[in-house]
Structures are given as structure tokens and as C-alpha cells.
Amino acid sequence: MRFQYFLIITCIIVLAVSGCTQGDSNQPINSSNILNNTTHPDAVPTHTTTTTTSSDSQNIEVSGKCYKVVDGDTIDVEGVGRIRFVGVNTPERGQSGYKTAKDYVSSMCLGKTVGLDIDDAKNKDKYDRTLAVVYVGGVNLNQELLKKGYAEVMYIPPSEFNPYSWT
Template sequence: MRALSRSARLLSLLVLLAAVASIAGAQPTSLDGAVVRVVDGDTIHVRLADRVEKVRYIGVNTPEVHHPRKGEEPGGREAAEVNRELVENKRVRLELDVQSRDRYGRLLAYVWVSAGAERADGAGPPQSRRDESENWIMVNAELVRLGYAQVMTVPPNVRYQTLFLKLQRDARESGRGLWKGV
């Protein structure tokens, strides 16, 4: 019985140490900044407190504007323009997921913009997922909803996969954005 008690205490201590270590090494789950450049439909540069980061939107993909082998893909300019209207020179919150960087060193994030910003197409408040406590709009989801981005799930970053798939289905069925005539 005493050995079980000692084992239980040792296990408890190990769990506690693991928890403390993960908290000490944990990265922030969100970062606030301002967009200083829109690269294309799914990549922006954001000024954080002490640096500028190249940020790639998690869970979505837009046609390329500057692809090294393919050149410009159909719809690339349109997707980049919609992204520009949503975020250019605006304050954003970057929500991080499990994997924070891709193989190119870009910061991976769900990008939130203040809902108080004027809508790109002037059609009232966006329908995408919102953080009601602060009234922010997720740009990743809004691009999919408007039909200018497709879902691209890359595990382990799958937090909003179900939402993105629903928004894509709705955009496609409604013929919005790049889905017109498809």
C-alpha cells in the first residue's frame, strides 16, 4: 500500500512539473498589431510591438498573384483586392493555433479585424464568425464566405475547419466570388 502511495505522489509531481514546464514555455495565443502590407489574398505583413511579421492565414488558400512557377492564377488579383479592403492599414488580432510557423518561417494565424471597420462591399455587417465580446471579424472566414478563398486544412491547425467548410459550401452554392459560374 505504501508503494502505491509513493507512486501516486511521484506521478502527481511529474504531472505538476509537466504543467509548469508547458506554461513557462508556452507562446501567447494571440498577438495584436497593425497591417502594414497586403501581399496577396492570404498573406499580410503585420507590425507587432517590436517587429514586422509575415503572416499566412490558417485554413484557407487563395489563388496566387506572384507564384514562382505558375505566375498569376485566375482570381488572384481579385482575392488580393478583397483582402486589402478588409485589412489594409487596420488593427488586427492574430490568433495562433497549435503550429505557429510554416516551413517558410511565416507566422500562421487566424486574423481578426475590428467589425467597426467598413465592410469591403458595403453590404452591412459581415456574416462570418465573430468574437462577440469585442466585435471582431475573422478575415480567414470572411474570405471563404465571400468566395475568394478555399478551405485548405493543414493539421494540426484545424480549430475552425468545420466553420470554413460550411462557409465554402454556402459560397459555392450561392455562386459568390470565384465560384461565379462554377
Template sequence: MHAYKNIALILFSSIVILTGCTEVKQVSEQSQSKESTEQQSLIKAKVEKVVDGDTISVQMNGSEETVRMLLIDTPETKHPNKPVQPYGPEASQFAKEKLSGQQIKLEIGTTKRDKYDRILAYVYVNGEMYNKQVVQSGLARVAYVYPPNDKYVEELRKAEQDAKNNARGIWNEPDYVQEDGFHADAIQEKKKQPDSSQSNISLPYAPDGPDRDCGDFQKQIVAQAFFEAAGGPSEDPHRLDRDQDGVVCETLP
């Protein structure tokens, strides 16, 4: 009788061990399967051209595609019906520095394309999500959130809050970023108020007078004051800011 009990105990222990091993194996296989699926969902591509801060052209699967990055919006530089918006050139430059010519990976959204036939995706470069990087730098806002195509919206909102808290880029301009987009007129109103560092500068020409270029000025600070008085980067009627960086006539002393 005692022998039977020992045999039963051994059999029971074996079953428990085997069951445990099977469960561990299943968990391991499920984990590997999930990892494999996530890897497969990332598509390799090469950046051929940076269009602006939130749009790029890429080579993928043997063809050229335009990619519009999910959940972000940068100020315009190429819109057919809008002027160049403040911080648009900076956002484009940021994208060029991070993405130009790079091998990247795309995580395509649940809705694959927008109405312009652009691929909607999260862009990864060197293992980091560009969408998050540009938001955290203060050169993009979180926008166009349409569930279920909003997988990383909470992560991006945290990055946006960090940029706000530190007054980076677009968040350094009161009322520039609003629910419906960017409002250059808010910055324009601010620019109309005299800058204390330039308030004592006597302008040699009327800002709304005949066209002027950098050759008409002796000092950069005078050209800059004239540029600001004429409306600054949102208007620039004299086209003094050729590279659209907000600083004019850099070659002047």
C-alpha cells in the first residue's frame, strides 16, 4: 500500500512539472510570437526627400511613396494656399538633420492612407520615434487624432507637455498654437510691440515704403529692426529673410 502511495506521488509530481514546463513554453512561444509580429509590422524604407517637418518621400518595396507622419502637425512651409508659418523652416531643418538619406522603419497606422494617398505612419530612425522627437523639441503639436489610428497619442501628449513646460519652439509664442492650428497673427501682434533692444534704433526708411534690400543698410541690427517693423517673418514684404530663419542680412556687421 505504501509503495502505491509513493508511485502515485511520483506520478502527480511529474504531471505538475510537465504542466509547468508546458505553460512556460507556451508563454515563451507567445512572447516570441508577439515580438516577431511587432518586428514584421515595421517596414524598412529609405528617405529620399524631406518635404517638411511632418512629411517625407521614401523608397519602399521598390517604389516611391509619400509618408505623412501620424498624430503630429508642424507649421507650414509648402502649403499652396498658406504663407510660410513661423517655426516651419525650423521644423523642416530638424527633419532634414534627423532623416535625410537615412534608412528608417515605418509603423503603418490602422488606416493606411489619407485622402491624398499618403501613407500614414510612425517613423523610426536609429530606434527612436521621430514623431515623438519633433513634438518634444517644440516644433510640432499633437493633432489629427482619429481613433483607432491613435496608438501612441498618450506618449506624444506627454512629449508635448514637456515641450510646453519648457517653452520650446512653438510653445514660446503665446496664442500661436491653437486648437485649429497655428496662428501667425498672434506673433505678428507681438512683433508690433517695440522690442526694448531695438526701440531706440532710428530707422532710415519707412517700413511700408519702397522695396529695400540688405545693401541699403550699414548695420545688421538696423536691418533687423526694419525687418521687424515691416511685419517680421510672417510678412517680410522686402524679402530680407531669404533663408527664412528670422534673422536678416547676416553678412552685415
């Protein structure tokens, strides 16, 4: 009788554990999967697709068209949602440099396909924006904002990225 209880409990535990480890999909997420996702348009992908260029190695996890530039460090991307450039901070509306930073990001992103390397250590901020490095044409825009003086480093651990290495 004890053996039967042990066997039943073991079966229940095995079934419970196996159910917890299966994800929604074992298919890698790419821009077409995200764009067709009607249930969770702001979902953060958990799988990655690596894209390598000759000059720089990037880990582009998802891409989509930038349809709005909120400010110098925040954009909206089709199928992904609101993106906050990780590791950088640009001036807010009403502050000196706001328009310059926003205009630069608009010229680089608006209406174009952007690639996103989402921060694996912390993928959302307190405003539920996806934290990512943004790439356009192989250019790391987070790094460019720092190099051009349009942004300052804003390192908030945990983060997989070290923005101090971009300066």
C-alpha cells in the first residue's frame, strides 16, 4: 500500500514539473513572429536570433519599424511596443539638448526598421518599457548618442550592458 502511494505521488510530481517547463513555443522569436502576435503586442522575446556584421557583432533579438520617437531615448516599435534605450539618458522636454537628441534619433529611426538587443538582465523598466540597445544599419544608437554628446551614461544595475565601454 505504501508503495502505491509513493508511486502515485511520484507520478503527480513528474507531471507537475514537466508541465512547468514547457514554454508557449520552442520556435525562435523574430520580427515576423512579434508583428503577428495579437495577444501580447508588448511581449519581450525570450529567444534570440544573432545577426553578425563585418564591423561589429550584434545580438539582434527582434526588429520592427520605428513609428514614433517619444524623445531622445525612447521610441515606439511596431509589434514590440515602447523601447527605452538602455544605459543612456537624454535631456527631458524643456531641457537644453532635448530637441537635438530627439531630432537625431528621429533622423536615424523614424520610419526605419530597427534591431533590438534586449537587456537580458532586466528587460523592462518601472514604466514597463522594454530596455534595449537599438541598432539601425549596424549602428549602435545608444553608443552614438553618447559619442555625439546628446546623452549621458545612465547605468542602473542589473544590466547585461556596460555603457561606460561605449564612451
